[in-house]
Amino acid sequence: MSAETAGPTVPQASEDTPRKPQAGAWHMPLLVRLSAGLLIIVSVVALLAPLLAPYGYEETDLLYRLKAPFWSPLSIEGHVLGTDKLGRDLLSRLLIATQVSIALALLGTLIGAALGTVLGVVAAHRGGIVDEIVMMLVDWQAAMPFLIIALSVLAFLGNNFYLFLALMGLAGWETYARLTRSLVLSAREQGYAVAVRALGARPLRLYGRHILPNVIGPLIVQLTLNFPQTILLETSLSFLGLGIQPPLTSLGQMLGEGRDYLLTAWWLAVLPGAVIFFTTLSMSLFGDWLRTRLDPTQR
Amino acid sequence: MNLRYAAIKLLRAMLTLWLVVTFVFVVLRLTGDPTQQLLPDDVGPEIRAYYRTAWGLDRPLWEQYGRYFEAALRGDFGISFRNKQPAIDLIWQRVPKTLELGLATFFCAVALGIPLGVLAAVWRDSWVDRLTMSFAVFGFSMPNFFLGILLILLFALNLRVLPSSGYGTWQHMVMPVFTLATAFAGAIARFTRSAMLEVLSRDYMRTAEAEGASRLRRVWLHAFPNAAIPVVTIIGFSLGGMIGGAVVTENVFAWPGVGRLLTSSVADRDLSIVQGIVVLVAITMVSANLLVDLAYGWLDPRVRVGGRERSR
Numbered sequence: 001m002s003a004e005t006a007g008p009t010v011p012q013a014s015e016d017t018p019r020k021p022q023a024g025a026w027h028m029p030l031l032v033r034l035s036a037g038l039l040i041i042v043s044v045v046a047l048l049a050p051l052l053a054p055y056g057y058e059e060t061d062l063l064y065r066l067k068a069p070f071w072s073p074l075s076i077e078g079h080v081l082g083t084d085k086l087g088r089d090l091l092s093r094l095l096i097a098t099q100v101s102i103a104l105a106l107l108g109t110l111i112g113a114a115l116g117t118v119l120g121v122v123a124a125h126r127g128g129i130v131d132e133i134v135m136m137l138v139d140w141q142a143a144m145p146f147l148i149i150a151l152s153v154l155a156f157l158g159n160n161f162y163l164f165l166a167l168m169g170l171a172g173w174e175t176y177a178r179l180t181r182s183l184v185l186s187a188r189e190q191g192y193a194v195a196v197r198a199l200g201a202r203p204l205r206l207y208g209r210h211i212l213p214n215v216i217g218p219l220i221v222q223l224t225l226n227f228p229q230t231i232l233l234e235t236s237l238s239f240l241g242l243g244i245q246p247p248l249t250s251l252g253q254m255l256g257e258g259r260d261y262l263l264t265a266w267w268l269a270v271l272p273g274a275v276i277f278f279t280t281l282s283m284s285l286f287g288d289w290l291r292t293r294l295d296p297t298q299r
Numbered sequence: 300m301n302l303r304y305a306a307i308k309l310l311r312a313m314l315t316l317w318l319v320v321t322f323v324f325v326v327l328r329l330t331g332d333p334t335q336q337l338l339p340d341d342v343g344p345e346i347r348a349y350y351r352t353a354w355g356l357d358r359p360l361w362e363q364y365g366r367y368f369e370a371a372l373r374g375d376f377g378i379s380f381r382n383k384q385p386a387i388d389l390i391w392q393r394v395p396k397t398l399e400l401g402l403a404t405f406f407c408a409v410a411l412g413i414p415l416g417v418l419a420a421v422w423r424d425s426w427v428d429r430l431t432m433s434f435a436v437f438g439f440s441m442p443n444f445f446l447g448i449l450l451i452l453l454f455a456l457n458l459r460v461l462p463s464s465g466y467g468t469w470q471h472m473v474m475p476v477f478t479l480a481t482a483f484a485g486a487i488a489r490f491t492r493s494a495m496l497e498v499l500s501r502d503y504m505r506t507a508e509a510e511g512a513s514r515l516r517r518v519w520l521h522a523f524p525n526a527a528i529p530v531v532t533i534i535g536f537s538l539g540g541m542i543g544g545a546v547v548t549e550n551v552f553a554w555p556g557v558g559r560l561l562t563s564s565v566a567d568r569d570l571s572i573v574q575g576i577v578v579l580v581a582i583t584m585v586s587a588n589l590l591v592d593l594a595y596g597w598l599d600p601r602v603r604v605g606g607r608e609r610s611r
Contacts, residue, residue, distance in 0.1 A: 142536075142539075143315050143539070144319065145539035145540065145542045146539075147543030148543065148546070148576075151561060151565050153326060156326045156573070228439075228440060235444075236442065236444060236547050239547070239550075242562065252442075262448065262452055262456060266452055273444075273445035274445075276442055276445060277441055280440040284439055288436075
């Protein structure tokens with residue numbers, strides 16, 4: 001498009017070379033690098049939170065309630081980010097809450113991915129009525145806002161940790177089921193799958209050893225896109241006071257508690273909120289980048 | 300409109316509704332004896348037995364299901380045990396307020412999202428495009444409860460220009476609508492952009508250009524109607540996210556709608572109200588999806604002829 005319009009060739013050439021530094025397929029833009037860096041920090045915190053926390057997250061100290069963080073002249077020594085309404089160290093709580101939220105979201109995402117992938121494979125393999133039933137469940141779940149389903153289940157069955165975890169797992173299974181089903185259906189017709197089948201491989205071997213490893217890319221991308229949504233589900237429910245219950249804490253629960261102190265101690269709500277936002281943001285940016293890498297048609 | 304196409308869609312919609320109502324029944328009965336949960340622990344066995352008879356829990360399961368289903372068809376979900384009124388009445392009182400919030404959000408999001416998406420596609424890689432895509436990513440990653448709280452901090456507590464929460468004047472609507480519309484507008488803009496990009500690269504667009512159609516005409520009369528099909532679908536799909544978002548947003552801003560009723564009922568385990576709201580949401584979602592499907596058939600003649608294809 002530039003050959004006809006531009007007269008001399010020199011400026012055009014100089015413009016072309018530095019603009020697209022396609023050094024390799026895995027070149028990372030700055031924003032994606034920052035995201036990856038943040039995700040690494042969050043992962044380290046999620047793994048080592050109890051070791052990093054200066055205090056126990058439940059340790060109350062009623063003499064030092066609602067103390068200000070380090071940037072305020074009213075801050076006190078020993079509590080870098082200040083304390084909450086019960087005098088608990090905010091930094092320690094933030095670290096543990098990050099661990100809880102990330103662990104829940106990760107477990108939930110993995111449960112959902114496993115469930116959805118297995119059901120997708122089964123639907124594609126069996127076809128017929130099994131396929132119809134799985135797809136009907138998929139359509140059904142896609143038709144109902146999951147937050148409403150989760151709220152009703154929590155109302156009917158009462159809140160406990162394992163039920164809550166199961167809900168996190170059920171949150172996104174249908175996207176994996178739909179994706180796996182269509183990937184498997186098209187992969188099955190390809191030469192290698194036909195050959196493996198002709199050699200007499202059993203279904204478990206055919207899908208587990210041959211087809212799934214070949215279609216894992218889009219599934220991993222789906223995982224990275226699903227993860228932020230699971231975090232948002234957990235934090236939303238905990239924010240509403242219907243998810244993680246005290247004395248355990250999560251980022252959403254901290255934010256829900258902190259919003260009563262917006263006027264006097266805004267950081268109680270803003271710090272956990274910022275952790276949620278930057279974590280989901282980094283994950284989305286990283287997931288988007290991964291998707292364009294793995295799927296050239298998305299560019 | 301092909302009748303068979305519409306009939307199949309209608310049938311699927313009814314099936315989904317039936318599944319939701321049945322799901323509520325199954326989950327309720329899975330919990331075991333409702334008298335264990337709804338009555339205090341220290342009541343005697345004769346009182347328990349009295350309520351079991353009164354609520355029909357001593358009947359065979361299929362009969363309970365039949366009764367429950369028949370009552371649900373009439374919109375009867377029982378009496379709220381918190382304030383002893385029919386659950387459906389309490390829900391209906393809240394519906395207009397949620398609709399007010401929802402409709403305002405919907406119009407703002409569509410009015411913002413579609414033009415942004417179209418412009419981002421037309422001026423691809425320009426600052427408009429970057430701004431739109433950043434906005435979409437922001438809307439996707441920002442939890443609406445956090446956005447709401449930041450808005451309260453800024454506009455209600457620091458600048459003191461808007462009321463922090465409540466219901467009544469137009470000022471009360473600004474922050475809740477903004478909170479809800481951000482994610483929705485971002486998603487619409489993103490999908491409009493990619494749908495437009497696809498259409499703009501088609502052969503008939505080059506033909507239109509060769510025929511000398513103006514740029515404005517090409518974009519809005521040739522490209523946009525073709526891109527509208529996926530956009531309508533995504534608007535229909537986003538409704539679910541919006542309902543979920545409304546529950547949270549109503550709580551942040553103390554908006555007296557259905558969402559707040561739902562969360563307080565879940566906390567108090569006021570099951571008849573929860574049931575009623577779940578069925579109401581299901582009806583809303585199913586009707587919206589039905590409308591989208593029918594609009595799809597109307598916008599795209601190929602769907603009517605070829606029937607539904609389940610790909611992707």
